[in-house]
Amino acid sequence: MLTISNVRVHPLKFKLKNGVVGLAQVLFKGGLLITGLELVERNNKRFIQYPKNPNNNRGLCYCQPLNSILSGIIEKKVFEIYDKLKTQSGNVNLDENFMETAMTELCDTFHITEANGETNEETKDI
Numbered sequence: 001m002l003t004i005s006n007v008r009v010h011p012l013k014f015k016l017k018n019g020v021v022g023l024a025q026v027l028f029k030g031g032l033l034i035t036g037l038e039l040v041e042r043n044n045k046r047f048i049q050y051p052k053n054p055n056n057n058r059g060l061c062y063c064q065p066l067n068s069i070l071s072g073i074i075e076k077k078v079f080e081i082y083d084k085l086k087t088q089s090g091n092v093n094l095d096e097n098f099m100e101t102a103m104t105e106l107c108d109t110f111h112i113t114e115a116n117g118e119t120n121e122e123t124k125d126i
Contacts, residue, residue: 002070005029009081015041024048024078034063037074039082048075 006027015021019042025035036051048071050061065071 002032003029004073004077007077007081009039009078009085011039011082011085018042020049022082024082026074026078037078039078046075046079048078 004026008025009022010024011022012020019040020038021041022039024037024039025033026037027033034050038049040047040049050064052059052061065074
């Protein structure tokens with residue numbers, strides 16, 4: 001199972017006509033970053049829309065959870081942070097240094113040293 005290591009949420013000042021109230025990024029341990037998530041509130045429901053490929057006539061997303069458990073975990077964490085941001089002042093995103101954390105995790109996963117940017121292994125299973 002994938003584990004969320006970081007979430008960044010950007011609430012919009014005004015709800016858009018299509019129901020979008022914010023944008024989010026989710027970082028998973030091991031180096032998977034999903035960006036462009038839209039937080040939607042419509043018809044008394046809340047859900048996340050994943051970025052779609054406009055050239056795909058089947059309407060498939062670039063990246064999306066394949067089961068309701070993972071989808072629920074992502075939605076819960078993202079909307080939890082969104083709600084805190086809307087009710088509290090200050091930043092409640094999980095990590096102020098989001099991209100630095102992502103790069104550190106990526107380097108750790110693939111055993112990359114900052115000195116030369118090369119991996120210590122020829123291949124790495126992920």
